[in-house]
Amino acid sequence: MTTTTSVHPHDQLVGQLAAPTEAEVRALDAWWRACNYLTVGQIYLKDNPLLRRSLVPEDIKPRLLGHWGTSPGLSFVYAHVSRLIRHTGQHAIYLAGPGHGGPALVAAGYLEGSYTETYPQVTRDEDGMRRLFRQFSSPGGIPSHVSVTTPGSIHEGGELGYVLVHAFGAVMDNPDLLAVAVVGDGEAETAPLEGSWKGISFLNPARDGAVLPVLHLNGAKIAGPTVLARKDPAEVRSLFAGHGYEVIEVEGADLPGMHLRFAAALAQAWGTIRAIQDSARGGDWDGSRPRWPLIVLRSPKGWTGPDVVDGIQVLGTHRAHQVPLSRVKEGPDHLRLLEQWMRSYRPEELFDADGATALVREANPAGDLRMSATPYANGGRMRPLDLPDHRDFAVDVPAPATVRRESTRQLGELLRETYVRNPHTFRLFSPDETTSNRLGAVLEVSDRAFAERVTEADDHVSVDGRVMEVLSEHNCQGWLEGYTLTGRHGMFATYEAFAMVSASQTIQHAKWLQEADALPWRRRVPSLNILLTSTAWRNDHNGFSHQGPGLIQNVITARGTVGRVYLPPDANCLLSVADHCLRSTSYVNLLVIDKQPQLQYLTAEEADEHCARGAGVWEWAGNDDGTVDPDIVLACAGDVVTMEVVAAAQILRERLPRLRTRVVNVVDLMSLTRHRDHPHGMHETAFKELFTDTVDVVFAFHGYPGAVHHLVHGRPDTDRFHARGFTEQGTTTTPFDMVVRNHVSRYDLVIDAINNARRTPPGASDLKAWCEERLAAHHAYVVEHLEDLPEVREWTLPVRDGAGG
């Protein structure tokens, strides 16, 4: 499809938009000046908000915080998008990549009235303005960034790089939505941002909304120039044309010229977007990827702020980045400059004792169309998923540890049905691994989404697909974040080790949810569900770089209101946990399970009960026969180590039956913590029922063993916990060699159990010797195999009634 410039239904509207009347420009400019005035006020003033008298040092805040440089550009774009909304009724959300320009967005919400609707104490009058100013970046007030407290925001913009992925995620399956995403030229240097322009290669103009990126080049970041600002503009055009965009450029600082030129640019962009959408939705589309518009806005850093200070150029340089006048409290010169600066906005035209004047207010869109009040940015119109009964996909388990299945395949079936029942509100995101991770059932009901050229050899790939595959964890996770923050549901499935690639996003999203939890007006949103599969233990074929359970380390430190880590040992537990996670809201749920064939332990009913408890004794695996005080507890969390524990317990049961061994499996990792530290933490009595107060616990953990000590702190006598787990011993090898290398094999566990048991029944030392022999035989096998390569040792679990080993 080429973008049509012939007559289409929006031509007249585009014409109006492109040529604002003088009155419109006056209103636009007044609104923008008001926004800038409020921005400066938030940074500097604690009193005298209307400048009813000359500023005195006592009007100035004790600590000057905030970022001025980017703010006027943010509000300039905002003002123009508001005008677009007034003319067209377009639903829009606004994402400020340079989120440190927080005061500009707070000011916008205040001018639109939604700030007062959200925070009634910040009234739309002089008192309210004073409060607005005081609360900014003050203890007990609001943070300095476009944070969770900012109405209309789904994006903080603190850690840079994610504005476009959030925008693309927000518009997926939201055909009526326009996401305006401002990209600062500092942010434009980050890898995640550079990796996100290609969002249009996965967008469907018929079914999805549109993203309008505004690349705001003001030339500098904190202290230095930026690459895109200093490139030849022809190179910049070439770059974005290469990404597939129609580049529209606006440059300058002249007024009202900039208003006129930006209005024309925005009109062109919107006209192009609507033409693309009309064409796609009207059936007049050949399926090729449209050339979506992108605006490059070049305006000076700190636009409308102080030009030269103490003889040094500030406007347009990196010196305008934060607080351009820093000594306002200390000396009269800067104080006078501040007052001149604020009065340059002619506040008397903009505000009176009742707040913003009609001149300013008339620039606001109405009701929900105000970007600071859009429901899209507050959980959207979230409805719970229509989920099938997860037990419909259960594995039949006639007896524990007798059948092997690829557990994630069962999850794939659950997700397939979830796609069918929720055709517009659920998506799976994955870096090219849906099939590899055994979730391919979803492809029976949806293709992979791809808006570039598709060939015949492609397998389930089309522009109508809704399974999101892109070889970028940053894109997968960021899209899902944008998708859930606007009220839709999803899951990100990835190789465990490479979940670390986007760990920083996971952490930042958790912070967002943690803050949101404390705000009554923020609606809960679907949880961020991250499935870690192809795990450390079973990347025996890919080797050490693919073996890393690090993300668990970063999720167990989240607040209890948000962080959840599940390690289902088998398919039915996975289904139960997944069902819970897909129904949950505002959590970060980590689900960890491998994709390879693995033993199955629990029936669907047992799994539901086990997962609801979070942890439990597996009586069939141990032989303590319900005694209060076994000789040893063998605990496990994670599929592979659970198999080793079950195998170790079987060896003990058969070869050392007088040792009373209890087996405990933990699904919900946070259940190990004290209840006061995490809501999932087991109460003391429950903990004691599993782990006793005094008996030693050999704990085989999927991740780094130190995490167990981290989690059980505060429980009775934690010195008795002996954690085993992944200790960074990996390579391309056999599955069994992986557990041996990390000293968590069944033989290691038997030895550990004997060494730490309260009693050592007769035969214990013989059994230890036997285990040591098995390990020695394994090592010999590894050393010798190159000379006499046998069949690779199968990774078998002794069947329940058979011989050990």
Place this chain on the structure above:
Amino acid sequence: MTTTTSVHPHDQLVGQLAAPTEAEVRALDAWWRACNYLTVGQIYLKDNPLLRRSLVPEDIKPRLLGHWGTSPGLSFVYAHVSRLIRHTGQHAIYLAGPGHGGPALVAAGYLEGSYTETYPQVTRDEDGMRRLFRQFSSPGGIPSHVSVTTPGSIHEGGELGYVLVHAFGAVMDNPDLLAVAVVGDGEAETAPLEGSWKGISFLNPARDGAVLPVLHLNGAKIAGPTVLARKDPAEVRSLFAGHGYEVIEVEGADLPGMHLRFAAALAQAWGTIRAIQDSARGGDWDGSRPRWPLIVLRSPKGWTGPDVVDGIQVLGTHRAHQVPLSRVKEGPDHLRLLEQWMRSYRPEELFDADGATALVREANPAGDLRMSATPYANGGRMRPLDLPDHRDFAVDVPAPATVRRESTRQLGELLRETYVRNPHTFRLFSPDETTSNRLGAVLEVSDRAFAERVTEADDHVSVDGRVMEVLSEHNCQGWLEGYTLTGRHGMFATYEAFAMVSASQTIQHAKWLQEADALPWRRRVPSLNILLTSTAWRNDHNGFSHQGPGLIQNVITARGTVGRVYLPPDANCLLSVADHCLRSTSYVNLLVIDKQPQLQYLTAEEADEHCARGAGVWEWAGNDDGTVDPDIVLACAGDVVTMEVVAAAQILRERLPRLRTRVVNVVDLMSLTRHRDHPHGMHETAFKELFTDTVDVVFAFHGYPGAVHHLVHGRPDTDRFHARGFTEQGTTTTPFDMVVRNHVSRYDLVIDAINNARRTPPGASDLKAWCEERLAAHHAYVVEHLEDLPEVREWTLPVRDGAGG
């Protein structure tokens, strides 16, 4: 500078290169066929390496692992670069972005003879070939990726995205080096890779070497198409022209056509590079950014491999990604196809019982010029840094806790002198924060590097600069990795929270160093030094997104051979630790300290002794007077929490003098672990001297408190450790409010100390009440401040002789 195409000294050479003779093509092709043959052999065979007889199932490995799809492309490029080297004497290293094509690079090293030089048991004959095949992806053998075990590699290519940042880091200050970096089209979708094309905007053609990216588009990743492979080639050209490259395209599968066209392309690229360098080095350069060449190679996935298998197209599709024939052991049809495939390389021309024939060997460059033998890829020509005496930059500390200084400013001076003394072997990397982080002294002796347009308003920015600032943690860290792996030294300084952005790189680099440590032939390389500053506790102005000490969680899980975490409490300790880290090799050193003015405790001599021990009692701070068993131990690790502990101890000393309080400061975090778990772990007696066996320890930690429990596991009676630290309570607020919110303020610590002390002397409950009052007053202040905004409470430490609070 525009790239000159007029006569220059290399024109004749370029002409020769561009038009290989028939004999050259024959040799090239033979070498490539040999490489492909050895690649297939590694994936499939355990015997019959020369195909002396027909294949039988017993010749086939029990488990088929490896990635065929990308391998022939990797060896094709390698063969042509080798020819370039033979003609020109160019020093080159080869970085395989698709590192899963490991067998191709192993084969190349084997053909070049360096593999046998490195691993003498893998001889250059039939026996050696058998061993070569057997060891691949086998237990006790070698991993499947281009890993640490692969001679000539500095890049595993397991976690995708870093090939270009490593290449750019490698050529910085290596003017004679050409880094050929193959970018797979899967990798090209990752954010880190997309963010790394701009390396040329920071390269100096006079002083640095060159990177030649080869974008290898074979159309598919694991299961789906890729964006760049499916875009209109005109868009691809536009994209890379926009990044600043001269795009050279080669496409096809025809032979010898592809050899001829690729030879011409490589000749053009090399000619352009040398013209750029000659011009810049000859003084004929206006300083503008050159247009560096980039080759786009389009060849089928699995090139030369099976075309159609079981009626399904494999060649050129995602199905060629891993093992294109998977049932070779199970049935005769695939076994026959495998034999046909291998014989298609005409092994009888390539190998005899003595290994590769002369036809093949003549394509190898000589000696160190062989890419598999280049010293650049094995620690370069590393020499220790010439470091000044770090005590020259020490802060004068007349008495502990009496002066305040910005500690990182002192480090900046040390780094300035390091730049002066090591003009070609040391660089500082930072995301635009050198000055912000108080390291600006380096700018006195070097500008910021920037190859795009520089303006008059820029501050210390030039193409001759060697301070590396780019707003991308991925670039900073990746460049430093490439720089150190080729034997040069550096430091990456970043905001603590945003070190998580590149955490995955930190983890992968640690894995590389861990593996290298086990290989005697791998030379040690300079450590990866990461300075975390602008820490969680003092991002009170930026807010919650900037408050995250997460990276510590990921470094404490590294093997003891590699991971190091230092938390110097003041400037003199920072200098001592930095000196140690800059002298160290093959570690990942995390240094954590804030940049704001902070109290100074130790003299230079005291700091050196304290840091050498790793932890110690601060007798001046406590009042246990050297008793063996104090009533309570107040421990701390981290600058801000150390101040709170010192203040708490002072309150206790003054107001509860009969409570014997010991203060322990920990600089080297890993000293807390058992010696058997980490070489820095204190021996039992040393641990006991600090922490006793039985006395309770209130431990104020910079990071997440659970890490303390993680680390002290195995020490006597760990239940007595009560860790406090960052508990995800943050926002934009005052510094003092930060420690109160996280319950690690001096008042919280005094209460903790009293609650956990062995004895509670008279007056203890009064003091607790007094502390609770102070906390209540603080909370009241926060709640009320918006009504009556006082000066922000200064974050003071009671002076030693003054009143508490």
